[in-house]
Each structure stands twice: as C-alpha cells, then as structure tokens.
Amino acid sequence: MGRKVVEQRARVTHALEALRHRIGLALGAAGNAHSDAEHELTKLRLEQLVLSVGLDRAGTDSALAEYRGDPAMAAVLSWLESVRSRFYADWADGPDELRRLVASAAPGPAGRPPSEWLGKLGTEDGPASPGLWRIGEASVDGASVGRTPGTTLSFDVAVPLLDESHLSITSVPKTRATVDALVENLLMRVLSTFAPGAVKVHLWDVGQLTAVLPNFYALSRTSAVTVHDPTRLVDLLDELAGHIRRIHTQTMQAGYASLRALREATGKRVEPWRIAVLYGNGEDLAPEHLRDLKRVASGALAAGISLVLVDVPTVLGGSVETISLLDDRRAVTSMTGAGVEVRLDSPLPGGQVANAAARIAEAIVTRQGGPRSFADLLPTEFGQECSARELRTPVGFHEGEPVDVVIGDATPHALIGGPSGSGKTNFLYALLGGLAARYSPDELALYLLDFKEGVSFAGLAPGKKDESWLPHARLVGVNVNTDREFGLALLRFLSDEMRRRSAAAKEFEVTNIAELREADPNGHWPRIVAVIDEFQYLFAERDSVTAMATSLLEDLARRGRSQGIHLILASQDIAGIDAFWGKPAVFEQCTLRIAMPKARRVLAESNQAAVSAPRWHAVVNHESGVAHGNQLAHIPDASGKNTFPVLQRQLWQRYASHGRPRLFDGAVAPRLDELTAFTALAPGSSRPRALVGLSIEVADNAHGVELPAAPGRNLAVLGSSTAEALSVLDAATRSLARQHAPGTAEFVLGCAVDRCLDDVRALGDDLAALGHKAPVVPASELPALIAERAAQLSEADGECYLVLYGVDAVLPALEHKEPGRPSGLDHLRALLKQGPVKGLHVLGWWRGVARLKDTLGFGGTEDIGAWVALDVQGSELAAFCAGQVVHWAPRAGRALFFDRSTHASPEVTVPFHRPEADHA
Structure with missing residues (x-):
C-alpha cells in the first residue's frame, strides 16, 4: 500500500514539473512575442513619423530628434531608403x-x-x-x-x-x-x-x-x-x-x-x-x-x-x-x-x-442677355411636344438660363400665391403661353376660371374686338366671384372626366394616362390643366357648396394625376382658408409651388425666399415649398399689349378647327338667341320645354321645364324683380313657341302689371309674327279670361299656354265671389290643377311667396311643378321644395330654379338678357 502511494506521488510530481516546464516555455514565448510586437510597433510609429516629415528631412527634423540614437530608427531609415531605391530603380521614367x-x-x-x-x-x-x-x-x-x-x-x-x-x-x-x-x-x-x-x-x-x-x-x-x-x-x-x-x-x-x-x-x-x-x-x-x-x-x-x-x-x-x-x-x-x-x-x-x-x-x-422677353419663352416650332409623360415649359429666366415648370406625375398640381400687383396674372400668362406653344390642343386642354372681379382670362375667348381665341381653352370663366356654383360645376365636370378616364384605363388594363394613350392611340386623351384663380372664393361660406367643393377638390388632387388631370390653384392670400387647412391632402398634392414676391404660406413655413424676391420675379419650387427646391426666375412681360394676343392669333390660325371655348362671364347676362339649347329647338316635340335661364355648368346648357300633358306641369316665377320676371317668362314663352308649328298652339298673355304692358305686347307681336295666336289681355279682363278658360277645360283641344304677369295684382278681383257661383280664384285653381292634363299650362309670376300660397290654397302646392325664385329668401321656399331647407340669399342677375320632377334640390340659374331691355 505504501509503495503504491509513493509511485502515485511520483507521477503527480512528474506531471507538475512537466506542466511548470511547459508554462515556462509559453511565458517565455509570450514575452518574446510581446517584445517583438513592441519592437515592431515602435518601428511602425517611427516609420509613420518619418513619412510624415519626409525621408530627406528625417535627419534634421526636430520631431525626430529624440529617436536619432535609437537602433530602431536606424533600421527604419535603412529600410525606407532601400524601399525608395528599389522603387526609383524601377521608376526611371x-x-x-x-x-x-x-x-x-x-x-x-x-x-x-x-x-x-x-x-x-x-x-x-x-x-x-x-x-x-x-x-x-x-x-x-x-x-x-x-x-x-x-x-x-x-x-x-x-x-x-x-x-x-x-x-x-x-x-x-x-x-x-x-x-x-x-x-x-x-x-x-x-x-x-x-x-x-x-x-x-x-x-x-x-x-x-x-x-x-x-x-x-x-x-x-x-x-x-x-x-x-x-x-x-x-x-x-x-x-x-x-x-x-x-x-x-x-x-x-x-x-x-x-x-x-x-x-x-x-x-x-x-x-x-x-x-x-x-x-x-x-x-x-x-x-x-x-x-x-x-x-x-x-x-x-x-x-x-x-x-x-x-x-x-x-x-x-x-x-x-x-x-x-x-x-x-x-x-x-x-x-x-x-x-x-x-x-x-x-x-x-x-x-x-x-x-x-x-x-x-x-x-x-x-x-x-439682359431682360428676356415673352418671345424667348416660345419654341421655334409650335406644337411639337408630346404630353403623354408630362407637361414642361420655361416660365422665366435665371442668369440667362431658362427656368422650367414641370406638370406631371411627380408634380401633379400647383399652388400659386402672391399679393395684388405681384405679377401673378402675368405669371399665369407666361405659363399658359409656353404650354400652348409647345403642345397642340390634342395634347393639352385648358379650363380657366377667374373668381375675382376681373377679366384676366376673358381675352382667351372670342370677343367683339378680337375674334380669335386660345384653341387649347375649352372653358373660360370670368367675373364669377359671386358664382361659387360655377367653380363647383367645374370640379364636378373634372371628377366625371376622371371617372371616364379611369374606366377606360381599366378597360385597357393600364394604370395611368401615358399607358392609356399608348394602348388607345386613336383615343382623345389630352392632359387637362384646370386653372382656378382666386380659388379661395369657392370656400367663402360654411355651406353645402364649400363642403362639396372641398370633397371634390381633395379627390381630384389625390387621383387626378394618374388620369392626366392637373389643378393650378392661384390666390392673392390663402391664409384664411379654414376649409383647406383641415384638408391637408390638397396641399400635399400641390408639390409645385410658385411664390410671387411677398407671398405668404405658399412655400414651406421656414422658406422665406419669396420675402426677398425682387419685382417681376417668382420663386419656382417643385419640392412642396422646401427651401432646397427654390429656383428664382425673372418672368418676362406676358400680359402686355400686343404680347400674348400675337401668340394667340398665331395659334388660332393654326388650330381654329378645334372649336371655340365656352365663355361664362358672370357679369354679362346670357342671350337666349345665342344659346345652342334655344337655337336647336324645333317643332314636333311631345314634351315641350320652356327655357327659364342659363345653367351654371361647364357645358353651355339651359335650365328648362318640360310641359307634357301631366298633372302639376305649371311654372311659377316668384319675387318682386320685374326685369328678371319678364326675362324668365319671355324666355319660357319664346322657347315654347319654337317647338310648335304656326297655328298649333295658343299663347294667352295676361298682364296685370301696367308698367309691363308694353313689354308683354312686344312679345305678343313677335309671337304673332311667327304665326302663333298670341292675344294680350289687360288686368281688367283677366278674371273673365280665367273663368272662360276654366269653363272650356272639358272641351280643351290643342296646346295652350296661359302666361300671367303679376297674378297677385288681380287676386282681390279673383277672390270676389257671388253667392252660389265659384270665384275667379276657384277658376284659377281649377286651371292649375286640371289644365296641364288637358294641354293648358299656366306660366305665372307672383310677386311674393305668400301671395302664391294664397292663390293655391291648402294643399295646392303640388299644382306648381316647377318654380323660379328671384329676390326671395330661401327660408320661404320650403313648402315648394318638399319641405327641405333651402339655402338661398338673393343676388342680382341670379335666380333659384327647382323642378320637382327632375331635381333633388334647387339649382342656381342665370336669367337671360332681353333685347327689349336695351331700348327701354
């Protein structure tokens, strides 16, 4: 047992000695490696120092003085000398x-x-x-x-x-x-x-x-x-x-x-x-x-x-x-x-x-080249560019180089701002001129709307002094500051066009206008640019027009780009547009920003470039107004006399076959005889249509009341405005006369307002000249006429229109009743209720809503199928509009029209100008 212990101890001692030996060898090797590493690191540091001052200066440079006696320095210098010698030996050339x-x-x-x-x-x-x-x-x-x-x-x-x-x-x-x-x-x-x-x-x-x-x-x-x-x-x-x-x-x-x-x-x-x-x-x-x-x-x-x-x-x-x-x-x-x-x-x-x-x-x-002119913006040849991918044109110059505006998928919509006198209108002319010169009307369609009280775009439509027009313009609207409905109509039109293009894109299985044009080369798909100057008027009231316009504009801003529909919104001051600041989608899509000198809130909040911009310049920014996108451009005079009109006439002579634009001038009453809806009327219609006014929409259409043989097909004109009442009844009567062959219809003109008698007689003469029977009945004879016609209802044969001016003026006479006999008012009510089915229609003017109610009596509102309200407050019209609240405040030259058979709500209409009024 003792021997085994001794042997075991000997083995352990031997193993420990072997371990100590190996550890010693390892430590020695590590020490040598550490020493070698320190030596190598010293050489590298010295080499770096030598290279930093240059090999030729190493012997004298003060930064190396402390190392001159170091053997490592000598080795480094020797090695670098040998490297340089070898390098230069191979580098003789x-x-x-x-x-x-x-x-x-x-x-x-x-x-x-x-x-x-x-x-x-x-x-x-x-x-x-x-x-x-x-x-x-x-x-x-x-x-x-x-x-x-x-x-x-x-x-x-x-x-x-x-x-x-x-x-x-x-x-x-x-x-x-x-x-x-x-x-x-x-x-x-x-x-x-x-x-x-x-x-x-x-x-x-x-x-x-x-x-x-x-x-x-x-x-x-x-x-x-x-x-x-x-x-x-x-x-x-x-x-x-x-x-x-x-x-x-x-x-x-x-x-x-x-x-x-x-x-x-x-x-x-x-x-x-x-x-x-x-x-x-x-x-x-x-x-x-x-x-x-x-x-x-x-x-x-x-x-x-x-x-x-x-x-x-x-x-x-x-x-x-x-x-x-x-x-x-x-x-x-x-x-x-x-x-x-x-x-x-x-x-x-x-x-x-x-x-x-x-x-x-x-x-x-x-x-x-000094100040550049409008002519420098124009290409040498007109109409050579394709709009499939984008629209591009220079609008000004910076240091002699053109500054472009690009409208396309990346910058689909533009916001232009500048105070009065800053050159905003001039910029718009420079932009429109450059685009129209580069793109044909097949490539570009313009819809131009000016809300302020001015005619900035009026010259782009044919006028009395200049018959030419801008061929790319499909619509020109001026003086529409009180016609917010016209701006809404334009947005509706663009929204409908966007849906039409979207449906076509789905049919051809494409996603944008460029692909659609490639897939349907025979289609007509120009890029559309809608310019709305002083667009903030659209949102001036907290009403249904503002709500609907905001919704439509937001949808167009989001989806219009892929269908080639672009908005250019211009304003003197956009700081107060509450409806928009709650709808950031519109401004986010307006990535193209144009700031005239002193413009506010057009560029990004921190971008103050417009503050220091000089007169006749603009800051053009394609980056949503962020400062790095600024391009300062001097804008040539594009709106001066004999500047833009010269280009317009050249383009008109080249493209006149594309047709004239629709001109809507809010300050001018439309003429009935110039309206296509009137001139296209002809005898033979089974549903005669009485035109009452111009509809406020993109197409050149008129509001009208169809008068078939059906209950309630009568027309009431409400309000005390004599001129506009005469206009509505005059247009309704003349348009009906065009739809009947001579002698096939009778027009009975009953005038209870003496000051209107001359105008009514003039109308009667014109109808008679067309071959129609058109007797004029004065106020004293109206009760008898009404009684007579009521008695003949059962025997009525053929069309008869009873046109009554100032019905309320004869109400006292009509209300007179003899014992056992119906009153004149009873006869009138009978005509209103039973006449339309027999071919007799009443077109009457009442100078107050209450007086019409008195005429109709309880439950008689159904007998008035259509009405035109003049200087009447909307709150008075609920009874004649299926009980709905009517938002209407009277304004000059405008009326409110409602036909219960076709309308969900009343629409604004523009009474026609009567030629007789020019000679009154």
Whole structure:
C-alpha cells in the first residue's frame, strides 16, 4: 500500500514539473512575442513619423530628434531608403510619365502656364471636366531613378477637384498669402476653362466679412462668386444641402446615380459646377456645423459640388486630397506623398486676375442677355411636344438660363400665391403661353376660371374686338366671384372626366394616362390643366357648396394625376382658408409651388425666399415649398399689349378647327338667341320645354321645364324683380313657341302689371309674327279670361299656354265671389290643377311667396311643378321644395330654379338678357 502511494506521488510530481516546464516555455514565448510586437510597433510609429516629415528631412527634423540614437530608427531609415531605391530603380521614367499624365489630364488652363490663358474666356461647355488641376511642381535627384547623379528631374503636380475630390489645405504661420494664391490659382484655372457661368464659387471665411479673394470682386457682382456671412455658416451649409437634395431627386428620377452620370449620358451640362471654399482658423467647428459639413461632403461630389477646406480640422467623407504647407513656397500633398516636396506655383499677377475676373463677369452678363422677353419663352416650332409623360415649359429666366415648370406625375398640381400687383396674372400668362406653344390642343386642354372681379382670362375667348381665341381653352370663366356654383360645376365636370378616364384605363388594363394613350392611340386623351384663380372664393361660406367643393377638390388632387388631370390653384392670400387647412391632402398634392414676391404660406413655413424676391420675379419650387427646391426666375412681360394676343392669333390660325371655348362671364347676362339649347329647338316635340335661364355648368346648357300633358306641369316665377320676371317668362314663352308649328298652339298673355304692358305686347307681336295666336289681355279682363278658360277645360283641344304677369295684382278681383257661383280664384285653381292634363299650362309670376300660397290654397302646392325664385329668401321656399331647407340669399342677375320632377334640390340659374331691355 505504501509503495503504491509513493509511485502515485511520483507521477503527480512528474506531471507538475512537466506542466511548470511547459508554462515556462509559453511565458517565455509570450514575452518574446510581446517584445517583438513592441519592437515592431515602435518601428511602425517611427516609420509613420518619418513619412510624415519626409525621408530627406528625417535627419534634421526636430520631431525626430529624440529617436536619432535609437537602433530602431536606424533600421527604419535603412529600410525606407532601400524601399525608395528599389522603387526609383524601377521608376526611371517616372518623372517623364508624370509630366505626360498631368499634361493629358489637365489640358488648357487646367495645367498650362498662366501666360497662355489668363485673361481669356473659357469655351468648354460640355459635360466633362479636366481630371487634374495644376498647383506646382516637384523634383527628384537623377541618381534615385537610375539617371545621372546630380541631375534634377522635375514633374508637374496637380490635384483632382470637380466631380473627383474635395481638397483640404493646412497652412503654417504667416502663409495666408500663399494659401490665397494657391486657392486663387485653382479657381482661376477652373473659371478660365469653362464657358462663363458654368461654375459657381462660394466663399466663406470665419475671419473676414468681405474681401475674401479681393481680385474676384467683379465676379461677386454676378452669381459666379458668392461671399457668405462669416457668422452664418449654417446658411451656406443649408444651401449646399438643399442643392444636393434637389440634384439627387432629379438624377434619381432620370435613372442616374450622379450629376456627372447624367451629364455624360445626355452629352450636355444641365447644372453648373459648384466650388465651396471654407476658410477656417485651425479651430474645431461647432459640433452642429461639423455634423452638417460632413453630411454635405458625403453627397456633394455626386451633386457637382467640390469643397475646398482651409485650416478646417475635420475628416471628410468621400474622396479628399490634402495639401500641407511647409512654408510660404513648399508643401507636401497626398497625391505625391510626404516624401516629395512640392514647389507651389507663383501667385498669379493680381492686376491680371482682377482684369480676367472682370472679363468673365462681363461675359456672364452678356450671356444672360439682359431682360428676356415673352418671345424667348416660345419654341421655334409650335406644337411639337408630346404630353403623354408630362407637361414642361420655361416660365422665366435665371442668369440667362431658362427656368422650367414641370406638370406631371411627380408634380401633379400647383399652388400659386402672391399679393395684388405681384405679377401673378402675368405669371399665369407666361405659363399658359409656353404650354400652348409647345403642345397642340390634342395634347393639352385648358379650363380657366377667374373668381375675382376681373377679366384676366376673358381675352382667351372670342370677343367683339378680337375674334380669335386660345384653341387649347375649352372653358373660360370670368367675373364669377359671386358664382361659387360655377367653380363647383367645374370640379364636378373634372371628377366625371376622371371617372371616364379611369374606366377606360381599366378597360385597357393600364394604370395611368401615358399607358392609356399608348394602348388607345386613336383615343382623345389630352392632359387637362384646370386653372382656378382666386380659388379661395369657392370656400367663402360654411355651406353645402364649400363642403362639396372641398370633397371634390381633395379627390381630384389625390387621383387626378394618374388620369392626366392637373389643378393650378392661384390666390392673392390663402391664409384664411379654414376649409383647406383641415384638408391637408390638397396641399400635399400641390408639390409645385410658385411664390410671387411677398407671398405668404405658399412655400414651406421656414422658406422665406419669396420675402426677398425682387419685382417681376417668382420663386419656382417643385419640392412642396422646401427651401432646397427654390429656383428664382425673372418672368418676362406676358400680359402686355400686343404680347400674348400675337401668340394667340398665331395659334388660332393654326388650330381654329378645334372649336371655340365656352365663355361664362358672370357679369354679362346670357342671350337666349345665342344659346345652342334655344337655337336647336324645333317643332314636333311631345314634351315641350320652356327655357327659364342659363345653367351654371361647364357645358353651355339651359335650365328648362318640360310641359307634357301631366298633372302639376305649371311654372311659377316668384319675387318682386320685374326685369328678371319678364326675362324668365319671355324666355319660357319664346322657347315654347319654337317647338310648335304656326297655328298649333295658343299663347294667352295676361298682364296685370301696367308698367309691363308694353313689354308683354312686344312679345305678343313677335309671337304673332311667327304665326302663333298670341292675344294680350289687360288686368281688367283677366278674371273673365280665367273663368272662360276654366269653363272650356272639358272641351280643351290643342296646346295652350296661359302666361300671367303679376297674378297677385288681380287676386282681390279673383277672390270676389257671388253667392252660389265659384270665384275667379276657384277658376284659377281649377286651371292649375286640371289644365296641364288637358294641354293648358299656366306660366305665372307672383310677386311674393305668400301671395302664391294664397292663390293655391291648402294643399295646392303640388299644382306648381316647377318654380323660379328671384329676390326671395330661401327660408320661404320650403313648402315648394318638399319641405327641405333651402339655402338661398338673393343676388342680382341670379335666380333659384327647382323642378320637382327632375331635381333633388334647387339649382342656381342665370336669367337671360332681353333685347327689349336695351331700348327701354
């Protein structure tokens, strides 16, 4: 037992000794590895230090003084020397190759001596830019590259900039003049390469309010150079960020990843390059500014923006090259490495730079062409564009370049705002003119409505002085400030058209207007643009018109885009439209915003661009009013005399066959004899229709009462307005007369109002001239006439219309009753109740609702199948409107019409103008 214990202990002791040995070996190896790692780390740190100051200066640079006796330093220096020797041994042709490379990548002003280009205007206007821009030259000893020792071999040094890289410059004390010369050299090379206006420079200096690169002063008076407030770096960064977002949206929609790719694909420059030079002071920027700067830097190159940072300590995202000054002539760059000193180019002669800048500035002004005219907005050939995908036209100019308005799927609807006198109407003419000149009436249909008391669009319809019209216009409505119903009618029409197009799209199994036009090439599917000027009048009251208009407008705003229906809503002031601010869908869909000078609440709340916009300008924004979408445009005079009318006549001569637009002028009473609904009437109708007024709708229709042989088919005109009562009865009678052959109908004109007798007799004469029997019965004979006709009812044969003027004037006589005999009022009631079935219809005028009720008696309202209310309050009409509440306040030149056989609720009608009134 004891022996086993001893043997077991021996085995344990042996195992422990083996373990200690192995641990010792491991610790030794770890120590050696740690020592080797520390030695390697020291070598790497020393290597980094040497490379940062340059191999040639390592022996004298103060930063390396403490390491000169360190064996590791000797090893590092020896190794780097061997690497450089091997590199240059294989690089014997390196300097010459670099010189050829720079010459190829930096042609013209980008790399040539200033004497060859300074003061000359650039001509390059294409999509590409030089890959490199010269800043100086460097040299190496010939021995290091396998050449004759003592021979100096020099080569050009250039850095990338536009589309390629940002640039970070670090100075040393007393080198500000060198930095300015370096920046000025680069900028002048860029500005002298491209056509004037192709490059925009932004200058920001934390230490200077102005006088940043003073030789560029002449350019600062143009958009080529902008000097920014040193205390407002945020403004510059916001501007650059907004530009990046706008360019990103445009390029992505076009299917490209960057502005450079878009330029290369299209073969033309669509945006100027931008260079932002930021002078710091070596101190860190505020955290929020630094964050915004890095965000800008990450997307800037893709948007054509290059940053040049001077003494701004930060690490930018994306491609960045560095230039670190050693003194007032020498620098090292990331392009050549820390081991190669670059001798910076000498400063450009200040006077020559100032003169060159002045020449470029003058060329920019000349290139812009000064104020542009309306003619400059128009294409060389009319009607050449297709609207299948979108509508596009320039509306103005910014620095000589056209500013487009685009209406399509991305920007389906527009909101235009500006106070009185700000040029809103002129902008609308510029927009309409540009669109009409580019798209034929088969591509574009316009519906134009002006609510204010004016005739902004009246000239677009044929008039007395000018017979021409804008062929694209299908509807022109003016002076409709009191006719909110007309705006509602337009929205209903557009809603019906949207449903029609949607049904067609379903039939062809497509989803939008572009696909529908492709699937149905023989169909007529133009894009529709509805312009509603002073649209806020639609929502002026808290009533059913406002509620319905809001609902329709919201639906059109949401769904109209896919069916090619676009809204342009214009207003002087939209601040008080309560109905809309509760319906954000409409404004959200109005992604195109046009703000005239001093306009409020059109752009985004934080976007104050319109406040500072000069006269005759507009802020065009396709990004829902967000600041980065701003484009300032000078709008030419499009509404002056002999401007738009010249274009309209040219278009009219070209497209007159497309037909004239419907003109609705709320300030002018319509003429019956000019109405298609009247001129189309002819004898032979089994259901004669008495026209009473013009209906307020998009189509040129009239309100009318059908008078078949059926109970209740009588017409009552209610109110004390003599002129309008005469108009309604005159139109009703004349329209009925056109539907009967001469001698087949009788018109009995009973006048109880003496002052109307002449007008009634004139009507009777006209009816007689048409071959109709039309006796005129004065007030004294009316009771007898009514009694006679009532007695003949059972024997009635043929059509008879009893037209009574001022029935209430003879009520006392009609109410007289002799014992045992019916009164005249009983006879009249009998005619109203039984006459229509026998072919006798009463068309009567009562000067008050109560008087009509007295005439009809209890339960007699059913005998009046239709009525026209003039100066009568809606609250009085419930009894004649199936008990429903009638919202109606009388207004001049308008009436309320209701026919219980066809209407669910009363509708506003416009009484016709009577020619006799012109001679009254």
